Amino acid sequence: MLTNKQTHQKITMKHALTFSALCLWGLSAVQAQDNDMIGQSRTISQSMLKELGQKLQSAMADGGAVNAIGVCNMQAPEIAGRVSAQNQVKLSRVGTRARNPVMGVPNDWQAKALAQFDAGLARGDKPADMEFSETVVKSDGSKEFHFAKPIVMQPMCVACHGSPEQISPEVKAKLTDLYPNDKAVNYQPGQLRGAVVLSRSIP
Numbered sequence: 751m752l753t754n755k756q757t758h759q760k761i762t763m764k765h766a767l768t769f770s771a772l773c774l775w776g777l778s779a780v781q782a783q784d785n786d787m788i789g790q791s792r793t794i795s796q797s798m799l800k801e802l803g804q805k806l807q808s809a810m811a812d813g814g815a816v817n818a819i820g821v822c823n824m825q826a827p828e829i830a831g832r833v834s835a836q837n838q839v840k841l842s843r844v845g846t847r848a849r850n851p852v853m854g855v856p857n858d859w860q861a862k863a864l865a866q867f868d869a870g871l872a873r874g875d876k877p878a879d880m881e882f883s884e885t886v887v888k889s890d891g892s893k894e895f896h897f898a899k900p901i902v903m904q905p906m907c908v909a910c911h912g913s914p915e916q917i918s919p920e921v922k923a924k925l926t927d928l929y930p931n932d933k934a935v936n937y938q939p940g941q942l943r944g945a946v947v948l949s950r951s952i953p
């Protein structure tokens with residue numbers, strides 16, 4: 751026969767076990783959901799960068815940098831908008847120093863991601879291995895998921911983001927016309943140019 755006290759202890763133990771099992775299950779479910787979102791965001795971001803890179807490269811080959819400005823100016827936001835709508839996310843590009851003063855300026859979490867990428871590059875981490883993700887609870891109690899991948903300067907980027915000697919007078923004139931407050935110059939290959947950033951609300 752169990753005394754009252756023993757029965758009580760046994761029940762408490764059982765509850766404690768069930769409780770921790772539930773917690774573990776809850777944790778792994780959240781973990782799995784996070785991993786899903788990270789994987790999906792990675793795929794979306796990489797496919798946007800790939801599409802943009804291909805369009806930029808073929809426009810440069812066709813008509814040089816002056817022609818290719820249209821790809822960055824018109825097609826980059828178009829691709830980002832289409833991919834965002836298809837996947838119910840908000841996808842765009844930001845810069846460490848922005849050319850586009852509306853789309854290209856990082857907000858707080860994006861600036862945090864850029865700072866991490868910069869530190870990673872300085873340590874010698876590979877850009878392809880770097881990514882940022884977090885889930886935040888907003889003031890109204892809703893949750894938001896954030897994801898970012900670094901965008902690093904390549905040799906072909908200097909035609910529009912390099913030093914004054916690397917940017918032709920025609921390109922310079924067109925850029926000044928479109929972006930009077932352009933800050934996205936004087937970058938060199940290997941440097942962090944910006945990030946592809948994605949956010950989505952979690953139901």
Ligand code: HEC
Binds near residue numbers: 820822851
């Ligand atoms: C033909 C000129 C041109 C070339 C080449 C070019 N860019 Fe850009 N880039 C632009 C323009 C124009 C914008 C502004 C686009 C907009 O209005 O959203 C821009 C914007 C960006 C942005 C968004 C942040 C910002 O500053 O507004 C990133 C990131 C970026 N470029 C990275 C790159 C990288 C990396 C390369 C090389 C792979 C590259 N660019 C090559 C013209 C160019």
